[in-house]
Amino acid sequence: MSLNHVRPWRNIYRRKSRQIMVGDVPIGGDAPIAVQTMTNTLTTDVAATVAQVQAAAEAGADIVRVSVPDEASSKALKEIVRESPVPIVADIHFHYRRGIEAAEAGAACLRINPGNIGDEKRVKEVIKAARDHNCSIRIGVNAGSLEKHLLEKYGEPCPEAMVESGLEHIRILQDNDFHEFKISVKASDVFLSAAAYQGIAEATDAPIHLGITEAGGLVSGTIKSAIGLGNLLWMGIGDTIRVSLSADPVEEVKVGYEILKSLGLRHRGVNIISCPSCARQGFDVIKTVEALEQRLEHIKTPMSLSIIGCVVNGPGEALMTDVGFTGGGAGSGMVYLAGKASHKMSNDQMVDHIVEQVEKKAAELDATQEAAE
Numbered sequence: 001m002s003l004n005h006v007r008p009w010r011n012i013y014r015r016k017s018r019q020i021m022v023g024d025v026p027i028g029g030d031a032p033i034a035v036q037t038m039t040n041t042l043t044t045d046v047a048a049t050v051a052q053v054q055a056a057a058e059a060g061a062d063i064v065r066v067s068v069p070d071e072a073s074s075k076a077l078k079e080i081v082r083e084s085p086v087p088i089v090a091d092i093h094f095h096y097r098r099g100i101e102a103a104e105a106g107a108a109c110l111r112i113n114p115g116n117i118g119d120e121k122r123v124k125e126v127i128k129a130a131r132d133h134n135c136s137i138r139i140g141v142n143a144g145s146l147e148k149h150l151l152e153k154y155g156e157p158c159p160e161a162m163v164e165s166g167l168e169h170i171r172i173l174q175d176n177d178f179h180e181f182k183i184s185v186k187a188s189d190v191f192l193s194a195a196a197y198q199g200i201a202e203a204t205d206a207p208i209h210l211g212i213t214e215a216g217g218l219v220s221g222t223i224k225s226a227i228g229l230g231n232l233l234w235m236g237i238g239d240t241i242r243v244s245l246s247a248d249p250v251e252e253v254k255v256g257y258e259i260l261k262s263l264g265l266r267h268r269g270v271n272i273i274s275c276p277s278c279a280r281q282g283f284d285v286i287k288t289v290e291a292l293e294q295r296l297e298h299i300k301t302p303m304s305l306s307i308i309g310c311v312v313n314g315p316g317e318a319l320m321t322d323v324g325f326t327g328g329g330a331g332s333g334m335v336y337l338a339g340k341a342s343h344k345m346s347n348d349q350m351v352d353h354i355v356e357q358v359e360k361k362a363a364e365l366d367a368t369q370e371a372a373e
């Protein structure tokens, strides 16, 4: 239950955007902010790509993007779409035929910039294919590949140039009476991205796909994305996000979710609240949290778990969580259920015991949810 009515300092007022569909996933309007990732296998290796899509979906990805660089990839895309549990976005650069093939292959969305695919006739053909196959479009402006005339006009990639580029692509789609599109204005620089996104958010009511492009490795890219995307989301900007990391797509999904969870915009799985540990810890907090993170990956029900090393903060944190464990003395600690001290448990059995308690609580919450529907 949201308690934002009594805690107004937690409110985020989302920018009002039109809603479009990417397959069966709504983007924009009051739809939940969708989490995306992208495969990094060869698209022609259908088995490997499908396995990666499935792993990403299992981790919570609502949508997965796949590169379509050549005709063989368009053919593979058809099989990938058939096997995928989530809508597939086809990533197209420059080549209009790939766009048409991807729409025909069942892609739910094309990531394509209509201004970069050739003459008007070609643009119309791609738009027609998208329309005929219920395929939406994502315009993907990138600071690193801005059009020459804009670079000449502005001298370097800047927020104004990125917004202008986006609006030029939008105009082409609108002139063709195509409105099922969303837009991104990505840069690897957090300041440039944030300013460009604010500009485009004011200039259009299209849903916005957020991302900091080429953000970096797992740790540095996570931090950059959390700052860039986090600030924009906090301002209410963003309808779908992709965290770009030089890491496994599953990590991108996990980081995307954590950013949304931190802002209370999406809830999924166990939110573990744990202390950093210190000399007062009654058990090995770091090892325990590592073990629990792994053992609780299968839980999708939104719930909270506090794992706190000692009584300094343990009982207080446990008050606000579904399940809690606080280290005590003599090789055991206190288990809290629904905020109340429940029973003692020995440190050497507590990981198994907490997993059991969390699974039980998740089943209870699921049953309550089902009954309410």
Ligand code: SF4
Residues within 6 Å of the ligand: 275, 276, 277, 278, 279, 280, 281, 282, 308, 309, 310, 311, 312, 313, 314
């Ligand atoms: S809760 Fe206790 S063990 Fe954890 S960091 Fe604070 S004082 Fe240390």
